[in-house]
Amino acid sequence: MQMQEIVKEIKSKIDIIDYIGRYLQLEKEGSSYKALCPFHPDKNPSFYIKPSEQFFHCFGCGVGGDVITFAMKYYNVDFKEAVKMLAEEIGLSTGSKQTEENTQEEKLSIDQIIAYVETCHQYASLTSYFADRGIPTSLIDKYKMGFDVENNAIVLPIFQDGQIISYVRRNLDDNKPRYEFPKGSNAIPFNVDLLKDDQQRNVFIAEGIFDALTIEAAIGQPAIALNGCENQKEFLQVLNLIKPKSKKFYILFDNDEAGSKAAKQLFDKMKNQYEVAICRWEGAPYKDINEFLQNSQDECIKFLKWQLKAAFYPYALINFAAQYVDFLKSDKFKAISTGFKQLDDVLNGGFVAGNLYVFGAKPSVGKTTFLLQLIDNFLQQGYECVFLSAEMPKEEILTRIFCREYGLKKVNVKVAGFDFYRKLRTRTATQEEMQEFMSVMQDYIMRYAFKLHILEGQRLDEVYYVLDRLQKPILFVDYLQLLQPAKPYQSDKQRVDLIMQELFEIKNKFLIPVVAISSLNRESYDDDDIKAFKESGSIEYGTAAAFLMKRDDDKPIHDDYKGNGYTIKFNCVKNRYGSIGENITMRFWGGIYLFEEIDNNDNSL
Structure with missing residues (x-):
């Protein structure tokens, strides 16, 4: 049995009220139960359990989760140990490590993917990773994002026609690949359902999912992510299958040479059929839009709103105004003395x-x-x-x-x-x-x-x-x-x-x-x-100033201190x-x- 199936079985057979009631004195309050929190000094009950959701939350220390989370926190064990302990209560075997690895090598079914995503979503609150990258709880819930406690990874689901069909796993351990897809699956663009949403006229196209989430977090504008700027083929296949109308596309790839090159490639492939523009990074010192948000939220919001106004007019005067003011204030504007009056x-x-x-x-x-x-x-x-x-x-x-x-x-x-x-x-x-x-x-x-x-x-x-x-x-x-x-x-x-x-x-x-x-x-x-000048054409049209240096006399002027001098x-x-x-x-x-x-x-x- 796969791990996600064991987890599902545990949660269906062990009632969270019964389990926590073994350790805490519960008091009913409306449809919920409350108790003194075991995880911090608590004089007034701040620990609440909702039976309908099989979920607990402490309003004092912020700890929350399901029955497995409680076991982890209470016994101070990791995810695997907590699952093993609870599985034994209901007579399940978690199986050997070898069995688990063999199961993982098989291509996952949609049902298995959905079960895995839903399990990880319940543990999203156990990591600060989303908050650290500026992603609010509302988007975590909207996109069913989660935390794989067992593998120490962030799980980012991929939807199509409103249904979960895949996911991207962002490993937090340095000894693992940064991004992984389900076994047997390839990279699939994130949030392509936007192409069918008639309410969304402006569509940003980003490289990574966190970039797309950043755009939505900053200006409320859902965005598509290719899961890597090299995955243009998969996106274009979906795009040309749907053929959305009345949409403007804004390509916002990473602020580096590879991102710039890939943005131009995608632009060239789309420009004949769609309204599309490349967002310009001039003046922004960040490697991508998520880093921009983490370092300067207000400026990031201004930057994105400006793209909606100006991206389709890259050479308009207004685009150069702020840059020109900075130039006037900088040392670059002033003439540099040559040292010769x-x-x-x-x-x-x-x-x-x-x-x-x-x-x-x-x-x-x-x-x-x-x-x-x-x-x-x-x-x-x-x-x-x-x-x-x-x-x-x-x-x-x-x-x-x-x-x-x-x-x-x-x-x-x-x-x-x-x-x-x-x-x-x-x-x-x-x-x-x-x-x-x-x-x-x-x-x-x-x-x-x-x-x-x-x-x-x-x-x-x-x-x-x-x-x-x-x-x-x-x-x-x-x-x-x-x-x-x-x-x-x-x-x-x-x-x-x-x-x-x-x-x-x-x-x-x-x-x-x-x-x-x-x-x-x-x-x-x-x-x-x-x-x-030799080849004078380029010199004539391309230089700011050109000078001819010629000796003005044939005889040198001698100086006892400096030697022979010539007039130039x-x-x-x-x-x-x-x-x-x-x-x-x-x-x-x-x-x-x-x-x-x-x-x-x-x-x-």
């Missing part, structure tokens, strides 16, 4: 989140040095900088950074601090110089240990991984023409176009500034417009936030890898 003036304050900035350069004008100095300026402001080097190894990049820092330390010492890079290469630096260099290096590492991130390679794949883990990132790329896109390409122009597309996706996804170096057309070196002109040929044609003048000190701004009217030019 003239450059900030041209850009109306500096770099802005969600924009791409490109610097085109001839060879030997210090384009990588300029990018590294920009990075240092942002690091000093507390930003996290990600440098993707498609050309140089990280050792070369670090050497340039530390040589600049060493050169700056020695910049006012008339013992040449410049060209220390050459001394490192030729191993001619003195011991004192090496000690100073190592000290400078260690200080820089201490300051920016987790702020500066250097990637080597010609693909943008790893960039996503890094940016996902940072709070205030800025991306730097050196340089565009060496990068390889994820998609196949047929020409150099197409390659750069695809790379630009990937950079657009990154800047929009993370809402950050992206700064890139580009090479110039050799045939157009002397052009002072956008045509000087930055000509603005594209500027979404200001005028074009403006020139910025800087001095590039190659020996110490340093750019300095100089006045355009400087007579030394």
